[in-house]
Amino acid sequence: MTDIGLQRETAPFGAVAAGEPAAGDYIALLKPRVMSLVVFTALVGIVVAPGQIHPLIGAVALFFIALGAGASGALNMWWDADIDARMARTASRPVPQGRIAPREALGFGLALAVCAVACLGLLVNLAAAALLAFTIFFYAVIYTIWLKRRTPQNIVIGGAAGAFPPMIGWAAVTGDIGWGAIALFAVIFLWTPPHFWALSLVKAGEYARAGVPMLPVVAGPEETRRQILLYSWILVPATFAPLLAGVGGTAYLAAAGALGVVFLVLAHALHRTSTDRAAMRLFGFSILYLFLLFAVLLGEALVAQL
Template sequence: MSDSVYQRSVTAASGSGQPVREQVQDYWDLLKPRVMTLVVFSGIAGLIVAPGSLHPVLAAVAILCIAVSAGAAGAINMWYDRDIDAVMARTKRRPIPTGRVEPSEALAFGIVLTIFSVMVMGLAVNWTAAALLALATLFYVFVYTIWLKRRTPQNIVIGGAAGAFPPMIGWAAVTGTVDPGSILLFGLIFMWTPPHFWALSLYRCEDYAKVGVPMLPVVAGKAATKRQMLLYTLLLLPLAPLPAVMGLTGWLYGVAALLLGLAFVGHALRVLRSPEADGEDHKPAKAMFKFSLTYLFGLFGLMMLDKAPGLVAFVGLGG
């Protein structure tokens, strides 16, 4: 990987005379905290929906390990993508392109946090959850970031598996197993990721084209991307209520999931019908991207609310 573009864009030496508070903020930014929020939220959902109970301290440890591992993967991703991050408008202010953090320090930071989170999960909780945690990070770094992202327009479809692991990890923290219920939770995020990210790529298309990342709108065009987005939202429509069918949740969740799914399909239809002119079709795509976050938070939030009467038992305080 060439560092020429990255090196030309660096505007300051990393950490030179930088206040401690700003240095801490830079390393916090390396963890991609906004992405981490969704990871932690879905991981908590897996913990709560899973059958069985877990001591509250161990539950907190499991959540911490999921958060730290996700952040570590984000830091390694920023290390590898520092050349294209320096060019893209969305990422050029990240800590590495601006020179606030050295690439080698970011890589070391990510590796140390990965090892720490996996070992703590294994020693404190169980090794099934630890193995899934390690697999999620390895998949994100090696399969998505290094192998797929710059080679195929299916990067998000396949690479999305990395972000789908957290509820499985939370489930395994409680049960020590991988069960059909946890695979279903995995599948929800896996199917949600393409329309979510393609909505973003529709209005960031020029950014990706500029750095040679073959996102679907760049390679296949916006019209084909919009059709694929509608297809995935239609596939999600019957999938999202399945936790109620399987008995993981009550039917209130099932009905709400169906309504959320219909709204998601509605957004996809509006994007599909939007004009091709860049200045006009950004608004529906941006609206769908924002709603996609509401959709996933809504699904997992409803699952946890459905289990609310059993939360005391879940944390091991039910006697």
């Protein structure tokens, strides 16, 4: 283990004394809020994919995709415990607070990862399992260990990890990756930078203290707002890509158009006003934006199957 790894293993990570972890601490390691988005977008991938899947097999696939997302969260919290201890919004997590030891978080994450990938491969198909394994590796190693502390493009490249779940769901049905799955991936991938950069504008001081080179820390708020606007103008046209791939219908076309206009208005407002309020308005709406886009896709597909 490297010196950094040893430091993570032995450092106190906060003033709270270590004790017996509660069940809630292990649930917190799974990052349940992130997991809920993973499950939802994977469900959309399953439902809109061409072909049929038995509802039980679909539920099994969703469960192990969620387990894989939880494994990624646990591995992220193991590696990032030193950063988490320095940031107000993450300091209460179980590892920096000493309720779960770093070694335990690592073991928990690895066990969940192996279980999720193996069971998805055995019970669903190998294509979905391989994608899940790559997603866990990408988030835990490429993003968390390699990119996050080295480049302000961490969110741009690392955002791919959050964009894979609908592709995994699609592969669970079809056994491969189609253009529709790639289009869904593109929407989430391009949504991630403006979403997280809006929050990072408000939390730039915390990221600076933690030594994380987020774009506002390295390039400044003005450049960050410019990049948010640029990515917003790339994102909104990209939300029509699923239609070109045969995914979605009239309702999705209308939703993508109306929601895209609001997204661009808020991005331009942030570019002009440069206030925390404007940043949080875009951040908050971006969550609703992605949810509604995928909810409409889900609704249309379910209605078509009736």
